[in-house]
Amino acid sequence: MKAYQLNAPGDISQLQIINIAKPIPTANEVLIKVKAISINPVDVKVRIGKAIYEKLKEDRPIILGWDVSGIIEAIGNKVSEFKVGDEVFGMINFPGHGKAYAEYVTAPHDHLAIKPSNISYEETAATSLAALTAFQVLRNYVKENDTILIQAGAGGVGHFAVQIGKILGAKVIATTSTRNIDFVRSLGADEVIDYTQTAFEDVLSDLDFVLNALNEDVLQRSILTVKKGGTIITLPSGGNSEATFNLAKEHNVTVLHQQVKSNGADMRQLAEWLSSGKLKATVSKVLSFDELPQTHTIIETGRTRGKIVVTLSGL
Numbered sequence: 448m449k450a451y452q453l454n455a456p457g458d459i460s461q462l463q464i465i466n467i468a469k470p471i472p473t474a475n476e477v478l479i480k481v482k483a484i485s486i487n488p489v490d491v492k493v494r495i496g497k498a499i500y501e502k503l504k505e506d507r508p509i510i511l512g513w514d515v516s517g518i519i520e521a522i523g524n525k526v527s528e529f530k531v532g533d534e535v536f537g538m539i540n541f542p543g544h545g546k547a548y549a550e551y552v553t554a555p556h557d558h559l560a561i562k563p564s565n566i567s568y569e570e571t572a573a574t575s576l577a578a579l580t581a582f583q584v585l586r587n588y589v590k591e592n593d594t595i596l597i598q599a600g601a602g603g604v605g606h607f608a609v610q611i612g613k614i615l616g617a618k619v620i621a622t623t624s625t626r627n628i629d630f631v632r633s634l635g636a637d638e639v640i641d642y643t644q645t646a647f648e649d650v651l652s653d654l655d656f657v658l659n660a661l662n663e664d665v666l667q668r669s670i671l672t673v674k675k676g677g678t679i680i681t682l683p684s685g686g687n688s689e690a691t692f693n694l695a696k697e698h699n700v701t702v703l704h705q706q707v708k709s710n711g712a713d714m715r716q717l718a719e720w721l722s723s724g725k726l727k728a729t730v731s732k733v734l735s736f737d738e739l740p741q742t743h744t745i746i747e748t749g750r751t752r753g754k755i756v757v758t759l760s761g762l
């Protein structure tokens with residue numbers, strides 16, 4: 448089978464197609480024929496030697512990618528809830544070695560959910576790492592009638608977080624640039640702040656919760672908008688400088704980092720919301736497997752709307 452190997456940390460030329468044997472599922476795994484892969488900023492970070500690169504580097508070949516949708520082709524002898532031919536999707540082995548940039552991938556059965564038949568491979572692959580992140584954060588901190596701020600409401604995580612915030616009954620405010628205002632409103636946001644026109648900390652106060660998908664400057668300004676006793680979850684690593692710690696303490700705001708984890712039960716909740724139309728993935732670009740390295744260049748702009756997906760459906 449074809450797979451993209453990361454030769455060494457560096458630019459996209461380090462992603463090279465190799466031919467390797469199809470992986471064999473262990474007792475608790477399934478083998479998936481991959482139909483679509485979604486790409487996340489962490490893929491880029493690992494490619495350049497950051498995030499969990501150190502954890503993966505001894506396990507060669509390094510194959511990036513965590514989000515897939517596809518068809519089960521073989522199952523391990525302890526797997527009972529799936530069968531050959533089932534269409535499944537999920538975030539595989541995160542934070543670990545996902546190996547999803549390939550024609551076939553093995554996945555622990557409890558990282559997956561059945562793909563709703565009314566939702567495409569591309570949309571289900573898209574509703575993996577980014578959607579799980581939004582769900583795993585918001586369900587812990589957000590209750591009905593809370594007022595919450597989603598930073599970067601048009602992005603991969605943000606566009607799911609706006610929708611899940613509404614599902615949980617919160618009043619949702621989100622930031623984005625001018626061209627994405629109507630898009631973020633269409634996701635259900637009650638209020639959209641155009642960050643190119645307005646400094647959000649000038650117009651927001653007493654929020655219950657903020658989800659920060661941006662840098663430490665935005666994190667520090669977010670602290671000013673949260674009520675005493677409120678919480679901010681910040682997604683990028685970093686954001687733990689002394690200045691941030693002191694500001695949070697001064698305002699009596701809890702700032703925490705949270706990392707998404709593979710979880711089949713959570714995937715099933717996302718599948719149910721997708722199937723019923725409560726949650727929608729926006730896939731703004733679909734590239735072919737041969738074009739996969741270009742998806743990193745797109746993600747690196749930091750300006751993508753929703754998700755970028757690679758399709759293998761034609762292969």
Ligand SMILES: NC(=O)c1ccc[n+]([C@@H]2O[C@H](COP(=O)([O-])OP(=O)(O)OC[C@H]3O[C@@H](n4cnc5c(N)ncnc54)[C@H](OP(=O)(O)O)[C@@H]3O)[C@@H](O)[C@H]2O)c1
Pocket residue numbers: 487488489576577580598599600601602603604605622623624625626627642660661681682683684705706707746749750751752753
């Ligand atoms: N801790 C974890 O487990 C975890 C999980 C997922 C993601 N993350 C991290 O969270 C971050 C976001 O991930 P993502 O997948 O959502 O990224 P993404 O899809 O690449 O985010 C792109 C979006 O950011 C928006 N944006 C850029 N600058 C902005 C600003 N100043 N204010 C408001 N919006 C702005 C852009 O909207 P405009 O074009 O309108 O500016 C664009 O839609 C990344 O650093 C990622 O690695 C961490």
